[in-house]
Amino acid sequence: xxxxxxxxxxxxxxxxxxxxxxxxxxxxSVRGERRKRDGxxxxxxWDPTRSKVAAAILRTRDDPSTLLPNPGxxxxxxxxxxxxxxxxxxxxxxxxxxxHGGQLVAVEISPRMVRDxxxxxxxxxxxxxxxxxxxxxxxxxxxxxxxxxxxxxxxxIADQAETFVKMATSFLAPGGIGILSLKxxxxxxxxGDDNSRFQKAERIxxxxxxxxxxxxxxxxxEEQHVVFTCSSSTGN
Numbered sequence: 001x002x003x004x005x006x007x008x009x010x011x012x013x014x015x016x017x018x019x020x021x022x023x024x025x026x027x028x029s030v031r032g033e034r035r036k037r038d039g040x041x042x043x044x045x046w047d048p049t050r051s052k053v054a055a056a057i058l059r060t061r062d063d064p065s066t067l068l069p070n071p072g073x074x075x076x077x078x079x080x081x082x083x084x085x086x087x088x089x090x091x092x093x094x095x096x097x098x099x100h101g102g103q104l105v106a107v108e109i110s111p112r113m114v115r116d117x118x119x120x121x122x123x124x125x126x127x128x129x130x131x132x133x134x135x136x137x138x139x140x141x142x143x144x145x146x147x148x149x150x151x152x153x154x155x156x157i158a159d160q161a162e163t164f165v166k167m168a169t170s171f172l173a174p175g176g177i178g179i180l181s182l183k184x185x186x187x188x189x190x191x192g193d194d195n196s197r198f199q200k201a202e203r204i205x206x207x208x209x210x211x212x213x214x215x216x217x218x219x220x221x222e223e224q225h226v227v228f229t230c231s232s233s234t235g236n
Contacts, residue, residue: 008057009065011092012046019046019054021091025123030087044091048221051085052154052181055221056229062214067179067229069093069150071100076144076171078134079154080106082116086127089152094126102126105144107134135163137170147173154181161201161228165208172232178210184224198226205230 005015011022020036020043027042029035034045048054057064069075073093080086086106093102107130108114117129132139134155148171153164164180172178184197198215205212210230218225 009068009092010071011095012068013043014057014064017048017058019048019057020044021046021088022095024091024094024096026096028123030120031082031084044088046088051088052218052222052225052227053085053152053179054088055218055225056179056181056216056227058221059216059218059227060214060229062229066213067177069102069177071095072102073149074145074147074173075102075104075150075152076140076148076167077104077106077152077154078140078167079156080108080113080117080129081110081154082113083120083127085152085154086117087120087124090124090127094124098124098126100126103128103145105130105140105148107132107140109133134167137167140167140171144171147171147176149173149176150178151176152179152181156183161204165204165210168210168230168232169208172210174232176232178230178232180205180228180230182226182228184226201226202228209233 005013007013013020023042023044036043046054048058075093077086090104094100103126105128106117114129114131121127121129128143130143151172160182168178182201213229216227
């Protein structure tokens, strides 16, 4: 990698406005992303216009490492879609052949998308695809090994903040990090403009037992999206 690159956590680097993850499956791109070699290590470009987590890493005012799980963590991804962002998280949480011993439970309600996740998991041990409703803890509990160190929710539903609080309360470990990617368009049942919908979600998070750490506007990378980062209380 170029000298100007900076390690965020193991397996994640930033070069200017570009993010890269250490590819757990050498020679394979997941959705056509660019790859490059640095000696025996291969890196995959993590596109912030196609991943809310990547966009939040670039936009956060905090240390970006606080938004990411450590290698070997237990992670829960609610609304995994076909697995683009999931694959980048897997790169460093699990690594090649899951040599870190991580677990990434990816929940998705669309059977077609889950087929893509299953194909992804064939080459990525530690990735657990789940066909289920990410709003229902009972459909997730059987697949996750205890509490999650890191949760990301990206659902196109109404009541996104309420769902996030419920799922984080059920699964987030003490001191764990929760990331809510909130889409204004999915909250159109609420009155007011986009900002008022974001403010409503922020209020719901602040009134919960979670600790709201930051509100990150993704304008310019993901329109009408805000990411909220939270932590569970270490006293839980």
